[in-house]
Amino acid sequence: MMKAVKLMVFIGAVLIGASSFRVQNSEANVYTVGNQMIDTLKIDTESGLVADANLMMVKSQCTACHSSKLILQHRFTRAGWLDRIRWMQKYHKLWDLGESEKVVLDYLEKYYGPSAIDSKATFRRASLNDIQWYKLNQ
Amino acid sequence: MKKQIHDRRGFLQKSALATLTALVGTDVVFADQIPQYHTPLAFDNDPLKGKIPDMKVLGDKPWNVEAPIHQLDDAVTPVEKMFVRNNGLIPSEPINPDTWTLTIKGESVKATKTYTLNDLKKRFQPHTYQLVLECGGNGRSGFEPQTTGNPWDQGAVSCAEWTGVRLKDILADVGLKEDAVYIGYYGKDPHLSQDPTKVSISRGVPIKKALEAETLIAWAVNGKDIPLVHGYPLRLVIGGWPASVSGKWLHTIAVRNKVHDGAKMEGHSYRMPIRPVQPGEKIAETPENFRIIESMPVKSLITYPKTGAMFELKKPLALRGHAWAGDRMVADVHTSIDYGATWQKAKLQPPKNRLAWQQWSTEITFPQAGYYEVWVRATDSSGATQPMVIPQWNPGGYLNNACHRIAVKALV
Numbered sequence: 083m084m085k086a087v088k089l090m091v092f093i094g095a096v097l098i099g100a101s102s103f104r105v106q107n108s109e110a111n112v113y114t115v116g117n118q119m120i121d122t123l124k125i126d127t128e129s130g131l132v133a134d135a136n137l138m139m140v141k142s143q144c145t146a147c148h149s150s151k152l153i154l155q156h157r158f159t160r161a162g163w164l165d166r167i168r169w170m171q172k173y174h175k176l177w178d179l180g181e182s183e184k185v186v187l188d189y190l191e192k193y194y195g196p197s198a199i200d201s202k203a204t205f206r207r208a209s210l211n212d213i214q215w216y217k218l219n220q
Numbered sequence: 221m222k223k224q225i226h227d228r229r230g231f232l233q234k235s236a237l238a239t240l241t242a243l244v245g246t247d248v249v250f251a252d253q254i255p256q257y258h259t260p261l262a263f264d265n266d267p268l269k270g271k272i273p274d275m276k277v278l279g280d281k282p283w284n285v286e287a288p289i290h291q292l293d294d295a296v297t298p299v300e301k302m303f304v305r306n307n308g309l310i311p312s313e314p315i316n317p318d319t320w321t322l323t324i325k326g327e328s329v330k331a332t333k334t335y336t337l338n339d340l341k342k343r344f345q346p347h348t349y350q351l352v353l354e355c356g357g358n359g360r361s362g363f364e365p366q367t368t369g370n371p372w373d374q375g376a377v378s379c380a381e382w383t384g385v386r387l388k389d390i391l392a393d394v395g396l397k398e399d400a401v402y403i404g405y406y407g408k409d410p411h412l413s414q415d416p417t418k419v420s421i422s423r424g425v426p427i428k429k430a431l432e433a434e435t436l437i438a439w440a441v442n443g444k445d446i447p448l449v450h451g452y453p454l455r456l457v458i459g460g461w462p463a464s465v466s467g468k469w470l471h472t473i474a475v476r477n478k479v480h481d482g483a484k485m486e487g488h489s490y491r492m493p494i495r496p497v498q499p500g501e502k503i504a505e506t507p508e509n510f511r512i513i514e515s516m517p518v519k520s521l522i523t524y525p526k527t528g529a530m531f532e533l534k535k536p537l538a539l540r541g542h543a544w545a546g547d548r549m550v551a552d553v554h555t556s557i558d559y560g561a562t563w564q565k566a567k568l569q570p571p572k573n574r575l576a577w578q579q580w581s582t583e584i585t586f587p588q589a590g591y592y593e594v595w596v597r598a599t600d601s602s603g604a605t606q607p608m609v610i611p612q613w614n615p616g617g618y619l620n621n622a623c624h625r626i627a628v629k630a631l632v
Contacts, residue, residue: 147412149281155371166368173483175413196365206609210527210593213627218529220537 123193130154132193139185147176153194160191267310267449272300278370282306282412282420283449286375289624290526292542295572295579296350297378299441304449305355305376307484308409308420311469315408317445317453322437324390326474328400335390337453340437343393344385349434349459350576352379352544356462356490356513359620362610365500367617374521374624379542379577382457384438387473388431396427396475403430404480405456405467422482423490425458425465427475429514434459434575437470459575460546462490462513462618485512488616499613515546517621518606520553520580520598527626536583537594537628543568544577545600552599553580557592560608566596586630595625 126133129141129150144153158166164187170176179186267283268275272291278284285304292301317337325332335343355376357369370376387403404424411418429435436457439446446452451468458465464484474480484490491510493503503509520543531537543550549571554563566582586592599605606623 147281149279151277151279155278156368157366169368169487173486174411175415175418207622210625210627213528215528215530215629216526218525218531218537220531220535 132189134189134193136185136189139182140189143179143182143186147174153190157194157196158190159195160187163187163190163194267304267447270300270447270449275301276373276375278372282308283310284370286372287378288526289373289375289521290523292375292377292521293523293540295379295542296442297380299380299444299447299450302378302380302450303355303376305370305463306409306420306449306468307464308411309414310449311408311410313408315448315453315469317439320453320471322390322454322470323472324394324475325472326404327477328397328475329391330395330397333394337439340385340390340454341439344389346383346385347433347436348381348383349436349574350379350381350572351434351436351457351459352377352516352575352577353457353459353463353466354378354516354519354544356464356516356618357616359622360617362620362622363499363613363617364610365613367613367615369617376463377519377521377544379544380441381443382436382438382455383440383443384436384455384457386433387435387437387456388433390437391431391475394475397477399477400427400475401478402426402476402480404474404476404482404485405465405470406472406474406482407451407467407469408471409469419483421464421467421484422480423465423467423484424474424476424480424482425461425514426479429458429461434573460515460544462516464490479512488614490618491616492612492614492618496612497614503615505615513618515548516544517619518545518548518550518598518600518604519543519621519624520550520596520606521624522594522596522626525626525628528628529626530629530631533586533589533630533632536585537630538581538583539566539594540579540581541596541624542577543580543596543598545598545604547575549601550578550598551601551603554597554599555582555584556595556597557584557586559593560595560597563597589630589632592628592630593625594628595623597623 124133126137129145131137131140131150131153167176274288274291275285276288278286283304283306287301287303320337321334322340323332323334355372358372358376359374360367360369361371361373402424404422406422409420411420438455438457439453441450446455454470456467456470487505488510490513492513494509494511497503521541522539523541524539539555543553550568553566553568555566556563564582566580569579571578597606606621608623610620610622
């Protein structure tokens, strides 16, 4: 019995060590070049969110109630994301996140913050892009 | 009665959890932490079944889906091309139209009165109108800095043919007090948290708008029952204002002696700053700072051809689309192929009825081969026109009525 517990503790320690190592790894990727960032990160296929050590926490606090698209479609500052949490708490019965709030905000700020490259409407009307040209039947 | 998946206190029943596990095919992680009243998404209805395949899904919880602009070419929008904007969940309880009722209540009715759906059909004169329903946030993705809310492109608009009875006929039958100010609707869509005490959305309009001839309590769209996702079996339909006033799955209308204070009437929801703000500026979300959006602004779309058309320079290019202006009429539509330096007047048809969109068409001959943008600009009956740039930034990202444009290439 004691052996089993020790083994569990050991496995746990290895897992924690491995996951913190992975976080560091992905951080190294994050601070590469602008929009390259998202390409080099693991994406959770079910939600489309960046898969890091805190993904399950974000899923249980956020996408339990709403679509992950509500995160994916936006780029807010930390203060902006905190505003959204407070708004959901005020009007939509979001619970007190307690200590998880910092974890969720760290995650959102890190992967879903505004960056110059993401803001497509730098001009009051940006150039049209992604045009799929086709031959019109006249 | 359908078996409830939650117990009395709102927690998932063990048996429901077993069903859910079977459905999902795996253990549900954190099942013991699923919030009270929460039903996992597997139980929600799929509103995409009745839609064309290229509808753009902005979100599935709640469902928010828009049409590509070239798919809005029909004068009367077919339901398979109608945008979906939900604030809560689609009702999952079975709906029986034979037992469905509409209750009229509130401070400003002489007495509360309840009608069955069949009462409404039998006792009042039915009317049919083509009505523009446009999300207040249509075009939101154009605002910078980005605002909260669904980042709609410009496809959250429809003009379908709705059939029902006039709200004013029902209210006359109920009897109103002198002090009626506003109406507010209530529907059966559960709140996202699935807490039965929370209302997902309950908005309304001033009594004057409620009593217009075109304000309908509708049970049919384009000659058929309203599809579930659009409000089956009964919907309040009010053209020309943000479509969020057209409450779906309608069961109650309250006639209020003050501005309705339901869900999504508060804060900056469907409101504009009274004084113009700098882009990104934060102001307190108080009634002193924000006014409720009423009529939508003038707007137009090029629905044919689809952007990206390559055509022969020697033939003129035929273009067409719609224009609408909230409570007003559209007076003129112009197009430009030189970024607004010069504008050419298009042909414009009158609306089928008040609050319907109007069809415009034109033929353009291009001066030489190359890349062009065709811009369209409508002007309403008061002389207000669409801006070419993105209009006044606002915290909710509402009312972007900037000109629509498409890219085309003239080939030799």
